[in-house]
Amino acid sequence: MAAARLDPALRARWESAEGRGATGSDKEAFEIIMSASIGAGLARWDAAIRAIAQASDATA
Amino acid sequence: MRLPEVERGDDLRSRSLIRLISAISGMRLPDAARVAFYHKDFVGPALGAWTQAAMRGPSGWTVGERELMAAMVATWNSSAFCIGAHRATAVHGIGAATVDACLADYRTAPIAEPLRAALAFLETMTLRPEELLPSDARAAMAAGVTRAQLVDAAAVAALFNIITRYADALGFAIPTAAEFDKSALMLLKRGYG
Numbered sequence: 001m002a003a004a005r006l007d008p009a010l011r012a013r014w015e016s017a018e019g020r021g022a023t024g025s026d027k028e029a030f031e032i033i034m035s036a037s038i039g040a041g042l043a044r045w046d047a048a049i050r051a052i053a054q055a056s057d058a059t060a
Numbered sequence: 061m062r063l064p065e066v067e068r069g070d071d072l073r074s075r076s077l078i079r080l081i082s083a084i085s086g087m088r089l090p091d092a093a094r095v096a097f098y099h100k101d102f103v104g105p106a107l108g109a110w111t112q113a114a115m116r117g118p119s120g121w122t123v124g125e126r127e128l129m130a131a132m133v134a135t136w137n138s139s140a141f142c143i144g145a146h147r148a149t150a151v152h153g154i155g156a157a158t159v160d161a162c163l164a165d166y167r168t169a170p171i172a173e174p175l176r177a178a179l180a181f182l183e184t185m186t187l188r189p190e191e192l193l194p195s196d197a198r199a200a201m202a203a204g205v206t207r208a209q210l211v212d213a214a215a216v217a218a219l220f221n222i223i224t225r226y227a228d229a230l231g232f233a234i235p236t237a238a239e240f241d242k243s244a245l246m247l248l249k250r251g252y253g
Contacts (some may be wrong), residue, residue: 026065041222048214055197
């Protein structure tokens with residue numbers, strides 16, 4: 001099994017004291033985490049919809 | 061990384077709700093619900109509406125099958141919170157023995173062939189999305205999955221590729237088995253909205 005991982009460099013930055021200062025607040029850190037997660041999910045959604053559409057085109 | 065503001069709520073209403081629901085349910089409100097209450101003017105409402113539609117809306121898959129798909133994505137992504145939460149919910153629809161057999165190896169589990177074929181599609185989508193091809197979709201459809209069912213399954217997997225990531229990045233606390241069971245009943249009764 002491969003663990004779902006956010007970018008390790010970003011994660012390390014958030015977890016460091018410097019990173020917390022750079023992100024500024026819990027709300028901003030939350031937005032970064034949610035944005036990265038949504039990007040990973042939507043990339044997979046795009047891949048799936050593309051594969052399904054192309055499969056349907058070929059059988060139409 | 062746990063964010064203290066998500067833990068306690070970011071306004072008086074959220075803090076009161078977290079305390080009230082925890083008191084009424086007799087257990088700590090799970091972090092998944094705390095995230096839903098937090099920073100509501102960001103992505104929460106849209107993500108919640110999509111999740112409710114994918115998990116509880118009209119579909120060629122039962123609620124139990126969709127919960128199983130969520131648990132499978134969580135397994136492939138090694139997300140302990142999501143495995144526990146969605147395993148506990150799926151067992152109410154398709155039984156603990158079948159769910160656990162799937163989590164161990166869906167290829168040999170006693171499930172219908174269309175569900176097995178959909179899970180194969182979702183596994184590649186989750187772990188190797190760059191390798192997902194029209195032939196993967198055709199293989200699922202050849203096993204009896206309709207196009208609409210495959211789109212519905214992909215929506216579940218896309219959502220749980222989002223949810224597993226933020227659950228782990230935000231360091232969701234892991235409830236006990238009894239708490240997962242209690243939360244599962246709430247999730248079945250109230251949904252994700």
